[in-house]
Amino acid sequence: MTDAPDGVPVVVALDVGGTGMKCALVRPDGAVVHAERHPTGAERGPAAVVDTILEVAEGLAGKARADGLTPIACGIGVPGLVDEAAGVAVWSSNIGFRDVPLRELAATRLGLPTALGHDVRVGGLAESRLGAGRGVGHVLFVAVGTGIAAAHVVGGSAAAGAHGAAGELGHIQVRPDGPRCGCGRPGCLEAIASASAVGRRYTELAGTPLTAAEVADRAAAGDELAGQVWREAVEALADGLATAQALYDVETMVIGGGLARAGARLFDPLRAALRERMTFHREPRLVAAALGDEAGCLGAALLALDRLE
Numbered sequence: 001m002t003d004a005p006d007g008v009p010v011v012v013a014l015d016v017g018g019t020g021m022k023c024a025l026v027r028p029d030g031a032v033v034h035a036e037r038h039p040t041g042a043e044r045g046p047a048a049v050v051d052t053i054l055e056v057a058e059g060l061a062g063k064a065r066a067d068g069l070t071p072i073a074c075g076i077g078v079p080g081l082v083d084e085a086a087g088v089a090v091w092s093s094n095i096g097f098r099d100v101p102l103r104e105l106a107a108t109r110l111g112l113p114t115a116l117g118h119d120v121r122v123g124g125l126a127e128s129r130l131g132a133g134r135g136v137g138h139v140l141f142v143a144v145g146t147g148i149a150a151a152h153v154v155g156g157s158a159a160a161g162a163h164g165a166a167g168e169l170g171h172i173q174v175r176p177d178g179p180r181c182g183c184g185r186p187g188c189l190e191a192i193a194s195a196s197a198v199g200r201r202y203t204e205l206a207g208t209p210l211t212a213a214e215v216a217d218r219a220a221a222g223d224e225l226a227g228q229v230w231r232e233a234v235e236a237l238a239d240g241l242a243t244a245q246a247l248y249d250v251e252t253m254v255i256g257g258g259l260a261r262a263g264a265r266l267f268d269p270l271r272a273a274l275r276e277r278m279t280f281h282r283e284p285r286l287v288a289a290a291l292g293d294e295a296g297c298l299g300a301a302l303l304a305l306d307r308l309e
């Protein structure tokens, strides 16, 4: 239903998170020509969220046409378990998706070929093809935010796993006697080294609520307690990344999410801690993600374009 065949082609792209949706019109070369944000409104239940996704996507396609552009495809990234081959949002803890055939729903509503992807995998796709992993054949993208998850991207394509659950790096057990994770096991990586875990741990010990970035600042300023919490997180993260390197043997690890905003305060000790853990494995290059907030939308657009080919 592309009614303006001469217009510049664009992809309608949505990156659906637990609290907000980032949305964009993306040209095939990766340029964002329009961006908007909407609240996810997860508290309204998954059916209402699906309605909002479809309305926003339809609105973006209409906006494209009104601006003389031609929407050629739609790409949507969502959290949780995603069956990318079937186009189904299988399960999500923060939005409540249970087997939602989101690709089919969007394709029908928009009349456009649509791709559905996992939020971290599409982020990894974008970082490996347009961002910090550009030109690298084997990349592990690790998002360290409220949780920790990874995408293994080889030759510009991210492996989803047999059940849509590849890359759950946050649930590697690194401290068997550590704090209990949201998944129920004790000592998962994300229970210790996620941005939320770092803030929570400091608050527990000091009684003052701080974000992970503030803990990093205080640690750098010589606050002993902050230094201890930060070191524990860095050591745990290095354990997780060493395990990942044993499994994946990548050239570059791209670290994104809230924790990566600590910059050198994260990367300097993390590189050193990871180096200590390498025996015969080759040390990967550790770099900060380059695309920031836009990675999800760009990756969703790339996934949609891949499906057109």
Ligand SMILES: [Zn+2]
Binding pocket: 170, 171, 172, 181, 182, 183, 184, 185, 188
């Ligand atoms: Zn866990």
